[in-house]
Amino acid sequence: MSAQQSKKASGQSAGRKTSKSAAKAAASERKLRGTPASRGIAFGRIRFLKRISSSPDRSSIRDPAAEIDRFEKARVHAISQLAALYEASLEKIGEQNAVVFQIHQMMLEDPDYVNSIHDLIAKEKVNAEYAVDQVARRFERNFRSMDNDYMQGRASDVVDISRRVNEILMMHSGAIKSKSVRYESSGEPVILATDDLAPSETVQLDPVHVTGILTSAGSTRSHTVIFARTMALPAVICLGDENLTADLEGHEAIIDGATGTVIIDPDKKTAAEYRERKRTDDTQRAHLEQFRGRETATRSGRRILLYANAGSLADLDLIKASDAEGIGLFRSEYIYLSSSDFPTEDYQFDIYRKVLREMKGRRVIIRTLDIGADKTADYFMLKPESNPAMGLRAVRLCLENVPLFKTQLRALYRASVYGRLGIMIPMISSVEEVKRVKEICKEVQQTLTAQGIPWSDKVEFGIMVETPAAALISDELAPLVDFFSIGTNDLTQFTLAADRQNAGLAPYLSASHHAVLRLIEMTVRNAHTAKIWVGVCGEAASDDNFTARLVQMGVDEISVVPSNILRLRAAISTIG
Ligand code: PEP
Ligand code: MG
DSSP states (O other), rough: OOHHHHHHHHHHHHHHHHHHHHHHHOOOOOEOOOEEEEEEEEEEEEOEESSHHHHHHHHHHOOHHHHHHHHHHHHHHHHHHHHHHHHHHHHHOOOOHHHHHHHHHHTTHHHHHHHHHHHHHHHOBOOHHHHHHHHHHHHHHHHSSSOOOOHHHHHHHHHHHHHHHHHHHHHHHHHEEEEEEOOOOOSSSSEEEEOOHHHHHHHHHHHHEEEEEEESSSSSTHEEEEHHHTTTEEEEEOOOTTTOOOOTOOOOOEEETTTTTTEEEEOOHHHHHHEEEEEHHHHHHHHHHHHTTTTBBBBOOOOOOEEEEEEEEGGGGHHHHOSSEEEEEEETTHHHOSSSSOOOOOHHHHHHHHOOOOOOEEEEEEEEOBTTTTTTOGGGGGOOOGGGGGGHHHHHHHHHOOOHHHHHHHHHHHGGGGGGEEEEESOOOOOHHHHHHHHHHHHHHHHOOOOHHHHOOTTTEEEEEEEHHHHTTHHHGGGGGGGEEEEEEHEEEEEEHHHOOGGGGGGGGTTSHHHHHHHHHHHHHHHHEEEHHEESSSSSSSSSHHHHHHHHHHEEEEOOOOOHHHHHHHTTOOOO
8 A cells, every 4th residue: 555545544533534424425336447366246345454554653773783682572473473373274274375374484584584674773773663664665676576476476475574573563662552453344244445465464354244355456476365265255456546545435335356346336236236146156156165175077977187277386376275186287488488597407496396295296297398489588589480389489499409408307307206297298290209309308317317316207208289280190199108188279279270369360269160179089089099198288178068078078187277177177077
C-alpha cells in the first residue's frame, strides 16, 4: 500500500463516517477488474486491513550495539513465533504449504539480510525499526525487479518477516499494545482489502468472517495466493491503488476470483445472478474435492496416470496442492529464458534436485531444452530464420551444440539419484536424432562414472511425439525409448499447417481434426506394440471430451495444468 493510501485506509473516524454514509446512499453498481488469483465467488462488505505504523519513524540512537542487541532479541523471538505458526498451520494449509514458515525462519537467518540491518544501525546510528523497514524495502524492490515470477513472489515474504520483527520491537518498546493487524467487523461477512496480504496474515484469517481478498498489488505466484487457493478463499489481486481506494470501506461487494471481476454495490439482479452462480460453483467444488487423494481410474477400473505440467520451481506448490500424481512435462527451457546467460550445470542441478526431492518419489518428466521459435533468449544469439517454428530449435539446436546439451544432461543425471526422473527430448523427427541423443547420454553417463559422480540407471528416456514425422515412424522410434509423450500443441500446428501463434488461425487449430486423431491413434498403437507407455501433454488434454477420446484410444498418461487435475480425475471416472 502506498503511504498515501495507508493513511487514507487508516480508519480515521472522519474517513469512516464518510464511507459509511456513502455506502448507505443507494450507490449505483460499478465494476472493477483485477487479476484473477483464487477461484470462487464471495459476498461481503469491504473492510481495509489496518496496519499500525506501516513506515516507522527514523530516530537517532546513541548506542548502536544495544540497538543491534534489541533487533537480535526481536529476530530470535520472531523465529520462535514462526516455528509455532508452522505447527499451527499444518492442518489448515497442509505441510507442503506450511513449509513457507520454515522458509521465513531461514530468511531471518540470512546473513545478507541480517548484516544489512546491523550495518545500517551501526553506520547511521538509527533505530532498529527504521533499519528493518529500510532493508525490507530494498530487498522487496530487488525481488520485484527480477525477471522471474518465482523471485517476484518472494517480495511479499521479505515484507512479511520484516513486519513481524518490527511488530515485536514495537510491542517490546510499548509503542503498540497489541498486534498491529486489524480490520473492522461486526460479525458480518468481510471482503478484506489491502495493498498486499502477507502469507502469515492470510493463513491467520478466519474464513468464517473473511469471505474473500482484494489487493491493489501482489503476484499470482506469491504464497499468499497459493494459500488463498488452498483455503478456498476467492481473491482478486493487482487492482491498482487508483481503483482500490479507501472510500470503498464499508461498501457491499461481490468478487469473482475466476474472472478477476469485483462488483461494488451490486444491484438486486446482479446479486441474485451471482448467488445462483455461487451455488453451482460450490456444489461442483464439493463434488471435485471427493476425488482428492484418489487414484485416477475409469469406471471399469483402468488406471490412468494424471500428471501436471510445470514451467518452473514456482509451480511446485500449486502442483502439490493440485493432487497431481507426478509431473508429466517440466519445461526446462524456462530456466534458460529466465537467465541472462547460459545457466551452469550446478545451477540446473540444484533446480532439478529440488523438483525431484519435493515430488518425493513421484515420476518427474523433465523435457530437455526446447528453445527456439517463440522461446528465445538473447544470449543464444540465434540467427534470424524466416520460419523459426520449423527452424533450428529444440533437439536440433542441442545436436548442433553438444557441449550445451551435455551441460544439461549432466545436471539431469546428477539429480537423478534424488527421485524418479524421466528425460524427454522435444521435436524429434527422425530415428537418427534419437540414436545420436542416446549416444550423447551414454557419453555423459560414462564421464560421470569415471569422475565418481553418482547417477541413477533407473532414469527413463522418452521423446515427445509432436511432429507428424515422429507419429508416422512411431513404430521405428518406440523400440528405442521408454515412453512417448504426445505434444498436441505442436502436433496440431504441424499436421494442419496452422501457426499456433497466429490467433486468427484458431479455427484451423483443432486437435480433434481427424488427421491429428489418426496420428495419435497410430502412436498409441505403436507404443503399446513395443510395450512402452504413452502420454499426452498438450493443452488439448485438459478438455473433458478430448480426454475421453484419448482414454478410449488407450493413452496411459495425461499431463495438464495443475488447476485441471481434480476436474479431469472426476471426468475420467465417468468414462466406461
Ligand atoms: C506441445 O507441443 O504440445 C507441448 C506440450 O510442448 P510446448 O507447448 O511447450 O511446445
Ligand atoms: Mg511442443
